[in-house]
Amino acid sequence: MKNPVFHGRSKHIDTRFHFIRECVENRQIVVEFVSTGEQRADILTKALARVKFKEMREQLGVKNLEPSQAYGGDCENKLDLDKSVIVD
Template identity: 45%
Template sequence: AIDLAKHPVSHGRSKHIERRFHFLRDQVNRDKLELEYCKSEIQLADILTKPLKKARVDELKKLMGMKCLENLY
């Protein structure tokens, strides 16, 4: 995604994201948005977008500062 935003190239595989890509590229060009690489080990969005093993879910919850309400009392 970062590479596409910095170096726009038309690929058959990326046609479905064309609108979002152009919006993001425009925001980057206007200095309203900065894209930054994020290692997959700390990609917090995975908890919302992928089926994960319990250990990985627990790790991501810890990184986000989430706690189980049952453990607070």
């Protein structure tokens, strides 16, 4: 680590940074590099290609629901929009 002395120029640095720095120094946490292509947060912030989306979803442990589960029951409970009538 570089010199941890605080200067007037560094007042803007968030206290969370200093907390993390202390945790690293005390070996309470290990900070690891994660390449751009493997950033798990991307699934929450970016539009991803289908394959990349599926990879990220699996890494997060999110399960794909069967169609009957996604609609809250068996397929008979699903609204059939083709047979719906719109009334003005």
